[in-house]
Amino acid sequence: MNPTQIQSATLMYFSPTHTTRKVLRAVAAGMNLDQTTEVNLTSPTSRSNFLPPPPSDLLLLGMPVYEERIPSMVLPLLNRLEGHNRPAVVVAVYGNVGFGIALQEMAAVLTARGFRVVAGAAFIGEHSFSHDQLPLAAGRPDKQDLQTARSFGARVAVKLNRSPELLPDDSPVMPGKLPWMTRILPPNSSTLFARLPELDPEVCTQCNACVRACPTGAIDPESLQIDESACLRCFACVRACYPGARTITLRKKWISYPFLKAQGKRPHRPLLIL
Ligand SMILES: Cc1cc2nc3c(=O)[nH]c(=O)nc-3n(C[C@H](O)[C@H](O)[C@H](O)COP(=O)(O)O)c2cc1C
Incomplete structure:
Protein backbone atom coordinates (compact mmCIF):
# COMPACT_ATOMS: atom_id res chain seq x y z
CA MET A 1 0.00 0.00 0.00
CA TRP A 180 5.69 45.68 -21.51
CA MET A 181 6.11 44.09 -24.94
CA THR A 182 3.10 41.82 -24.38
CA ARG A 183 1.05 44.77 -23.19
CA ILE A 184 1.61 46.78 -26.36
CA LEU A 185 1.26 43.91 -28.87
CA PRO A 186 -2.22 42.90 -30.10
CA PRO A 187 -3.63 39.50 -29.04
CA ASN A 188 -2.34 36.55 -31.13
CA SER A 189 0.71 38.59 -32.08
CA SER A 190 2.57 35.35 -32.91
CA THR A 191 0.56 35.27 -36.12
CA LEU A 192 2.25 38.54 -37.13
CA PHE A 193 5.83 37.40 -36.80
CA ALA A 194 5.48 33.69 -37.60
CA ARG A 195 4.28 32.71 -41.07
CA LEU A 196 1.89 29.83 -41.66
CA PRO A 197 3.80 26.53 -41.55
CA GLU A 198 4.96 25.86 -45.12
CA LEU A 199 4.39 22.58 -46.97
CA ASP A 200 6.66 21.01 -49.56
CA PRO A 201 4.33 18.89 -51.72
CA GLU A 202 7.33 16.98 -53.13
CA VAL A 203 8.16 15.64 -49.66
CA CYS A 204 4.61 15.26 -48.27
CA THR A 205 3.34 11.65 -48.16
CA GLN A 206 -0.25 12.75 -47.42
CA CYS A 207 -0.23 10.73 -44.17
CA ASN A 208 -2.36 13.41 -42.48
CA ALA A 209 -0.26 13.31 -39.27
CA CYS A 210 -0.29 17.13 -39.41
CA VAL A 211 -4.10 17.17 -39.61
CA ARG A 212 -4.34 14.97 -36.52
CA ALA A 213 -1.73 16.98 -34.59
CA CYS A 214 -3.34 20.39 -35.13
CA PRO A 215 -4.96 21.57 -31.87
CA THR A 216 -7.47 23.80 -33.66
CA GLY A 217 -8.45 21.61 -36.60
CA ALA A 218 -7.03 24.28 -38.91
CA ILE A 219 -5.69 21.89 -41.59
CA ASP A 220 -8.01 20.70 -44.35
CA PRO A 221 -7.61 16.89 -44.58
CA GLU A 222 -8.01 16.89 -48.37
CA SER A 223 -6.03 19.91 -49.57
CA LEU A 224 -3.78 20.15 -46.46
CA GLN A 225 -4.27 23.92 -46.69
CA ILE A 226 -4.17 25.76 -43.35
CA ASP A 227 -6.93 28.12 -42.26
CA GLU A 228 -4.89 31.23 -41.50
CA SER A 229 -7.30 32.56 -38.89
CA ALA A 230 -7.40 29.28 -36.91
CA CYS A 231 -3.65 28.56 -36.91
CA LEU A 232 -2.01 29.29 -33.53
CA ARG A 233 1.56 28.97 -34.92
CA CYS A 234 2.22 26.20 -32.37
CA PHE A 235 3.92 24.23 -35.18
CA ALA A 236 2.61 20.91 -33.85
CA CYS A 237 2.11 20.02 -37.52
CA VAL A 238 5.82 20.58 -38.20
CA ARG A 239 6.87 18.37 -35.25
CA ALA A 240 4.39 15.65 -36.31
CA CYS A 241 5.63 15.55 -39.92
CA TYR A 242 8.14 12.69 -40.03
CA PRO A 243 9.30 13.24 -43.63
CA GLY A 244 9.91 16.92 -42.82
CA ALA A 245 7.53 18.33 -45.41
CA ARG A 246 6.36 21.16 -43.15
CA THR A 247 8.67 23.93 -42.00
CA ILE A 248 8.73 26.90 -39.65
CA THR A 249 9.37 30.35 -41.11
CA LEU A 250 9.59 33.45 -38.96
CA ARG A 251 9.51 36.99 -40.36
CA LYS A 252 13.08 38.13 -39.81
CA LYS A 253 12.26 41.83 -40.07
CA TRP A 254 10.12 41.79 -36.93
CA ILE A 255 11.84 42.96 -33.75
CA SER A 256 10.78 39.67 -32.20
CA TYR A 257 13.31 37.75 -34.35
CA PRO A 258 16.52 39.18 -32.83
CA PHE A 259 14.74 39.25 -29.47
CA LEU A 260 14.00 35.50 -29.65
CA LYS A 261 17.51 34.82 -30.91
CA ALA A 262 18.93 36.55 -27.84
CA GLN A 263 16.58 34.63 -25.50
CA GLY A 264 17.97 31.35 -26.79
CA LYS A 265 21.42 32.22 -25.45
CA ARG A 266 20.46 32.44 -21.77
CA PRO A 267 18.95 29.15 -20.58
CA HIS A 268 16.52 29.58 -17.68
C1 LIG B 1 1.42 31.21 -29.80
C2 LIG B 1 2.57 30.92 -28.91
C3 LIG B 1 2.98 31.85 -27.97
C4 LIG B 1 4.06 31.57 -27.11
N1 LIG B 1 4.41 32.49 -26.16
C5 LIG B 1 5.43 32.23 -25.33
C6 LIG B 1 5.81 33.17 -24.32
O1 LIG B 1 5.16 34.19 -24.11
N2 LIG B 1 6.90 32.90 -23.57
C7 LIG B 1 7.64 31.78 -23.76
O2 LIG B 1 8.66 31.62 -23.09
N3 LIG B 1 7.27 30.85 -24.66
C8 LIG B 1 6.18 31.03 -25.44
N4 LIG B 1 5.79 30.09 -26.35
C9 LIG B 1 6.50 28.79 -26.38
C10 LIG B 1 5.77 27.71 -25.60
O3 LIG B 1 5.39 28.17 -24.33
C11 LIG B 1 6.68 26.50 -25.43
O4 LIG B 1 7.17 26.09 -26.66
C12 LIG B 1 6.02 25.32 -24.73
O5 LIG B 1 7.03 24.40 -24.39
C13 LIG B 1 4.99 24.62 -25.62
O6 LIG B 1 4.32 23.62 -24.88
P1 LIG B 1 3.82 22.23 -25.52
O7 LIG B 1 5.06 21.53 -26.05
O8 LIG B 1 3.24 21.49 -24.38
O9 LIG B 1 2.86 22.54 -26.63
C14 LIG B 1 4.74 30.34 -27.21
C15 LIG B 1 4.32 29.40 -28.16
C16 LIG B 1 3.26 29.68 -29.00
C17 LIG B 1 2.81 28.64 -29.97
Whole structure:
Protein backbone atom coordinates (compact mmCIF):
# COMPACT_ATOMS: atom_id res chain seq x y z
CA MET A 1 0.00 0.00 0.00
CA ASN A 2 1.16 3.50 -0.84
CA PRO A 3 2.26 5.20 2.39
CA THR A 4 0.99 8.59 1.15
CA GLN A 5 -2.51 9.91 1.70
CA ILE A 6 -2.60 11.39 -1.80
CA GLN A 7 -3.04 8.29 -3.89
CA SER A 8 -4.64 9.44 -7.10
CA ALA A 9 -4.19 12.43 -9.38
CA THR A 10 -5.77 13.83 -12.50
CA LEU A 11 -3.26 15.24 -14.98
CA MET A 12 -5.01 17.87 -17.08
CA TYR A 13 -3.11 19.58 -19.86
CA PHE A 14 -3.05 21.22 -23.27
CA SER A 15 0.16 20.30 -25.07
CA PRO A 16 0.42 20.53 -28.87
CA THR A 17 4.18 19.83 -28.95
CA HIS A 18 4.19 17.52 -25.89
CA THR A 19 6.65 19.33 -23.60
CA THR A 20 3.95 20.24 -21.05
CA ARG A 21 2.73 16.64 -20.98
CA LYS A 22 6.29 15.39 -20.47
CA VAL A 23 6.89 17.70 -17.51
CA LEU A 24 3.52 16.95 -15.91
CA ARG A 25 4.10 13.20 -16.17
CA ALA A 26 7.50 13.62 -14.51
CA VAL A 27 5.91 15.59 -11.64
CA ALA A 28 3.34 12.82 -11.18
CA ALA A 29 6.07 10.15 -11.32
CA GLY A 30 7.84 11.86 -8.42
CA MET A 31 4.69 11.65 -6.30
CA ASN A 32 4.58 7.85 -6.15
CA LEU A 33 0.83 7.66 -6.80
CA ASP A 34 -1.32 4.55 -7.09
CA GLN A 35 -3.45 5.94 -9.88
CA THR A 36 -3.22 8.70 -12.47
CA THR A 37 -5.83 9.75 -15.01
CA GLU A 38 -5.00 11.99 -17.95
CA VAL A 39 -7.30 14.62 -19.42
CA ASN A 40 -5.66 15.86 -22.59
CA LEU A 41 -7.33 19.04 -23.84
CA THR A 42 -5.18 19.40 -26.94
CA SER A 43 -7.48 18.22 -29.71
CA PRO A 44 -10.55 20.20 -30.78
CA THR A 45 -12.78 17.16 -30.15
CA SER A 46 -11.43 16.68 -26.61
CA ARG A 47 -12.43 20.26 -25.86
CA SER A 48 -15.84 20.14 -27.51
CA ASN A 49 -16.68 16.83 -25.75
CA PHE A 50 -15.18 17.97 -22.44
CA LEU A 51 -16.86 16.81 -19.26
CA PRO A 52 -15.34 17.62 -15.84
CA PRO A 53 -13.44 14.46 -14.82
CA PRO A 54 -14.46 12.36 -11.80
CA PRO A 55 -12.73 13.62 -8.64
CA SER A 56 -9.30 12.35 -7.62
CA ASP A 57 -7.14 13.27 -4.61
CA LEU A 58 -5.19 15.92 -6.55
CA LEU A 59 -5.44 17.95 -9.77
CA LEU A 60 -2.18 18.53 -11.64
CA LEU A 61 -2.86 21.26 -14.20
CA GLY A 62 -0.23 21.90 -16.88
CA MET A 63 -0.35 24.59 -19.56
CA PRO A 64 2.11 25.96 -22.11
CA VAL A 65 2.69 29.69 -21.98
CA TYR A 66 1.27 31.54 -24.98
CA GLU A 67 2.07 35.26 -25.06
CA GLU A 68 2.84 35.19 -21.34
CA ARG A 69 -0.58 33.72 -20.45
CA ILE A 70 -2.31 30.35 -20.66
CA PRO A 71 -3.94 29.50 -24.00
CA SER A 72 -7.31 31.26 -23.99
CA MET A 73 -9.30 28.33 -25.39
CA VAL A 74 -8.87 26.29 -22.18
CA LEU A 75 -10.29 28.91 -19.82
CA PRO A 76 -13.99 28.07 -20.43
CA LEU A 77 -13.19 24.43 -19.64
CA LEU A 78 -11.30 25.21 -16.44
CA ASN A 79 -14.28 27.30 -15.41
CA ARG A 80 -16.40 24.17 -15.40
CA LEU A 81 -14.27 22.28 -12.85
CA GLU A 82 -15.46 21.75 -9.27
CA GLY A 83 -12.71 21.70 -6.64
CA HIS A 84 -14.68 20.93 -3.45
CA ASN A 85 -11.64 22.03 -1.45
CA ARG A 86 -9.34 19.46 -3.08
CA PRO A 87 -5.67 20.34 -3.64
CA ALA A 88 -4.26 21.35 -7.02
CA VAL A 89 -0.80 22.03 -8.43
CA VAL A 90 -0.24 24.38 -11.38
CA VAL A 91 2.60 23.91 -13.86
CA ALA A 92 3.48 26.36 -16.65
CA VAL A 93 5.86 25.33 -19.43
CA TYR A 94 7.45 28.15 -21.39
CA GLY A 95 9.95 28.51 -24.20
CA ASN A 96 12.72 30.32 -22.27
CA VAL A 97 11.27 33.79 -22.94
CA GLY A 98 8.97 34.26 -19.95
CA PHE A 99 6.01 32.72 -18.18
CA GLY A 100 4.25 36.06 -17.59
CA ILE A 101 1.03 35.62 -15.64
CA ALA A 102 0.35 31.99 -16.62
CA LEU A 103 0.77 30.61 -13.09
CA GLN A 104 -1.38 33.37 -11.64
CA GLU A 105 -4.13 32.75 -14.21
CA MET A 106 -4.21 29.02 -13.43
CA ALA A 107 -4.16 29.60 -9.68
CA ALA A 108 -6.91 32.23 -9.91
CA VAL A 109 -9.31 30.12 -11.93
CA LEU A 110 -8.75 27.00 -9.82
CA THR A 111 -9.13 28.92 -6.57
CA ALA A 112 -12.36 30.45 -7.89
CA ARG A 113 -13.56 26.91 -8.71
CA GLY A 114 -12.95 25.76 -5.13
CA PHE A 115 -9.50 24.14 -5.34
CA ARG A 116 -6.65 24.78 -2.89
CA VAL A 117 -3.61 25.55 -5.01
CA VAL A 118 -0.80 24.11 -2.89
CA ALA A 119 2.17 24.48 -5.25
CA GLY A 120 3.24 25.72 -8.65
CA ALA A 121 6.18 25.51 -11.00
CA ALA A 122 7.45 27.06 -14.20
CA PHE A 123 9.47 24.72 -16.41
CA ILE A 124 11.19 25.30 -19.73
CA GLY A 125 10.15 23.47 -22.90
CA GLU A 126 11.52 23.76 -26.41
CA HIS A 127 9.96 26.89 -27.89
CA SER A 128 7.32 26.19 -30.53
CA PHE A 129 9.24 28.50 -32.90
CA SER A 130 12.59 26.77 -32.33
CA HIS A 131 14.24 25.44 -35.48
CA ASP A 132 17.75 25.01 -36.94
CA GLN A 133 18.29 28.71 -37.69
CA LEU A 134 16.82 29.86 -34.38
CA PRO A 135 17.30 27.27 -31.63
CA LEU A 136 15.31 28.29 -28.59
CA ALA A 137 15.33 26.01 -25.55
CA ALA A 138 16.03 23.15 -27.99
CA GLY A 139 15.80 19.75 -26.31
CA ARG A 140 14.10 21.11 -23.18
CA PRO A 141 12.85 19.70 -20.93
CA ASP A 142 16.19 17.89 -20.69
CA LYS A 143 17.25 15.14 -18.25
CA GLN A 144 17.98 17.65 -15.52
CA ASP A 145 14.62 19.40 -15.97
CA LEU A 146 12.79 16.09 -15.71
CA GLN A 147 14.77 15.15 -12.61
CA THR A 148 13.77 18.52 -11.11
CA ALA A 149 10.15 17.83 -12.06
CA ARG A 150 10.26 14.46 -10.29
CA SER A 151 11.78 15.94 -7.14
CA PHE A 152 9.21 18.75 -7.24
CA GLY A 153 6.49 16.05 -7.31
CA ALA A 154 8.12 14.32 -4.34
CA ARG A 155 8.21 17.61 -2.39
CA VAL A 156 4.54 18.29 -3.18
CA ALA A 157 3.64 14.81 -1.89
CA VAL A 158 5.55 15.47 1.35
CA LYS A 159 3.79 18.81 1.77
CA LEU A 160 0.34 17.33 1.21
CA ASN A 161 0.88 14.31 3.37
CA ARG A 162 2.26 16.37 6.20
CA SER A 163 -0.86 18.55 6.38
CA PRO A 164 -3.87 16.79 4.87
CA GLU A 165 -6.18 19.58 6.00
CA LEU A 166 -4.22 22.49 4.63
CA LEU A 167 -5.13 25.88 5.90
CA PRO A 168 -5.94 28.46 3.20
CA ASP A 169 -2.68 30.33 3.88
CA ASP A 170 -0.76 27.21 2.87
CA SER A 171 -1.44 28.33 -0.71
CA PRO A 172 1.70 30.10 -1.92
CA VAL A 173 1.50 33.31 -3.93
CA MET A 174 2.26 32.65 -7.61
CA PRO A 175 4.86 34.99 -9.08
CA GLY A 176 4.63 36.67 -12.48
CA LYS A 177 3.91 39.83 -14.42
CA LEU A 178 3.10 40.85 -17.97
CA PRO A 179 6.15 42.35 -19.71
CA TRP A 180 5.69 45.68 -21.51
CA MET A 181 6.11 44.09 -24.94
CA THR A 182 3.10 41.82 -24.38
CA ARG A 183 1.05 44.77 -23.19
CA ILE A 184 1.61 46.78 -26.36
CA LEU A 185 1.26 43.91 -28.87
CA PRO A 186 -2.22 42.90 -30.10
CA PRO A 187 -3.63 39.50 -29.04
CA ASN A 188 -2.34 36.55 -31.13
CA SER A 189 0.71 38.59 -32.08
CA SER A 190 2.57 35.35 -32.91
CA THR A 191 0.56 35.27 -36.12
CA LEU A 192 2.25 38.54 -37.13
CA PHE A 193 5.83 37.40 -36.80
CA ALA A 194 5.48 33.69 -37.60
CA ARG A 195 4.28 32.71 -41.07
CA LEU A 196 1.89 29.83 -41.66
CA PRO A 197 3.80 26.53 -41.55
CA GLU A 198 4.96 25.86 -45.12
CA LEU A 199 4.39 22.58 -46.97
CA ASP A 200 6.66 21.01 -49.56
CA PRO A 201 4.33 18.89 -51.72
CA GLU A 202 7.33 16.98 -53.13
CA VAL A 203 8.16 15.64 -49.66
CA CYS A 204 4.61 15.26 -48.27
CA THR A 205 3.34 11.65 -48.16
CA GLN A 206 -0.25 12.75 -47.42
CA CYS A 207 -0.23 10.73 -44.17
CA ASN A 208 -2.36 13.41 -42.48
CA ALA A 209 -0.26 13.31 -39.27
CA CYS A 210 -0.29 17.13 -39.41
CA VAL A 211 -4.10 17.17 -39.61
CA ARG A 212 -4.34 14.97 -36.52
CA ALA A 213 -1.73 16.98 -34.59
CA CYS A 214 -3.34 20.39 -35.13
CA PRO A 215 -4.96 21.57 -31.87
CA THR A 216 -7.47 23.80 -33.66
CA GLY A 217 -8.45 21.61 -36.60
CA ALA A 218 -7.03 24.28 -38.91
CA ILE A 219 -5.69 21.89 -41.59
CA ASP A 220 -8.01 20.70 -44.35
CA PRO A 221 -7.61 16.89 -44.58
CA GLU A 222 -8.01 16.89 -48.37
CA SER A 223 -6.03 19.91 -49.57
CA LEU A 224 -3.78 20.15 -46.46
CA GLN A 225 -4.27 23.92 -46.69
CA ILE A 226 -4.17 25.76 -43.35
CA ASP A 227 -6.93 28.12 -42.26
CA GLU A 228 -4.89 31.23 -41.50
CA SER A 229 -7.30 32.56 -38.89
CA ALA A 230 -7.40 29.28 -36.91
CA CYS A 231 -3.65 28.56 -36.91
CA LEU A 232 -2.01 29.29 -33.53
CA ARG A 233 1.56 28.97 -34.92
CA CYS A 234 2.22 26.20 -32.37
CA PHE A 235 3.92 24.23 -35.18
CA ALA A 236 2.61 20.91 -33.85
CA CYS A 237 2.11 20.02 -37.52
CA VAL A 238 5.82 20.58 -38.20
CA ARG A 239 6.87 18.37 -35.25
CA ALA A 240 4.39 15.65 -36.31
CA CYS A 241 5.63 15.55 -39.92
CA TYR A 242 8.14 12.69 -40.03
CA PRO A 243 9.30 13.24 -43.63
CA GLY A 244 9.91 16.92 -42.82
CA ALA A 245 7.53 18.33 -45.41
CA ARG A 246 6.36 21.16 -43.15
CA THR A 247 8.67 23.93 -42.00
CA ILE A 248 8.73 26.90 -39.65
CA THR A 249 9.37 30.35 -41.11
CA LEU A 250 9.59 33.45 -38.96
CA ARG A 251 9.51 36.99 -40.36
CA LYS A 252 13.08 38.13 -39.81
CA LYS A 253 12.26 41.83 -40.07
CA TRP A 254 10.12 41.79 -36.93
CA ILE A 255 11.84 42.96 -33.75
CA SER A 256 10.78 39.67 -32.20
CA TYR A 257 13.31 37.75 -34.35
CA PRO A 258 16.52 39.18 -32.83
CA PHE A 259 14.74 39.25 -29.47
CA LEU A 260 14.00 35.50 -29.65
CA LYS A 261 17.51 34.82 -30.91
CA ALA A 262 18.93 36.55 -27.84
CA GLN A 263 16.58 34.63 -25.50
CA GLY A 264 17.97 31.35 -26.79
CA LYS A 265 21.42 32.22 -25.45
CA ARG A 266 20.46 32.44 -21.77
CA PRO A 267 18.95 29.15 -20.58
CA HIS A 268 16.52 29.58 -17.68
CA ARG A 269 16.16 27.08 -14.85
CA PRO A 270 12.85 25.74 -13.50
CA LEU A 271 11.17 27.77 -10.77
CA LEU A 272 9.44 25.85 -7.97
CA ILE A 273 6.86 27.42 -5.65
CA LEU A 274 5.84 25.42 -2.60
C1 LIG B 1 1.42 31.21 -29.80
C2 LIG B 1 2.57 30.92 -28.91
C3 LIG B 1 2.98 31.85 -27.97
C4 LIG B 1 4.06 31.57 -27.11
N1 LIG B 1 4.41 32.49 -26.16
C5 LIG B 1 5.43 32.23 -25.33
C6 LIG B 1 5.81 33.17 -24.32
O1 LIG B 1 5.16 34.19 -24.11
N2 LIG B 1 6.90 32.90 -23.57
C7 LIG B 1 7.64 31.78 -23.76
O2 LIG B 1 8.66 31.62 -23.09
N3 LIG B 1 7.27 30.85 -24.66
C8 LIG B 1 6.18 31.03 -25.44
N4 LIG B 1 5.79 30.09 -26.35
C9 LIG B 1 6.50 28.79 -26.38
C10 LIG B 1 5.77 27.71 -25.60
O3 LIG B 1 5.39 28.17 -24.33
C11 LIG B 1 6.68 26.50 -25.43
O4 LIG B 1 7.17 26.09 -26.66
C12 LIG B 1 6.02 25.32 -24.73
O5 LIG B 1 7.03 24.40 -24.39
C13 LIG B 1 4.99 24.62 -25.62
O6 LIG B 1 4.32 23.62 -24.88
P1 LIG B 1 3.82 22.23 -25.52
O7 LIG B 1 5.06 21.53 -26.05
O8 LIG B 1 3.24 21.49 -24.38
O9 LIG B 1 2.86 22.54 -26.63
C14 LIG B 1 4.74 30.34 -27.21
C15 LIG B 1 4.32 29.40 -28.16
C16 LIG B 1 3.26 29.68 -29.00
C17 LIG B 1 2.81 28.64 -29.97
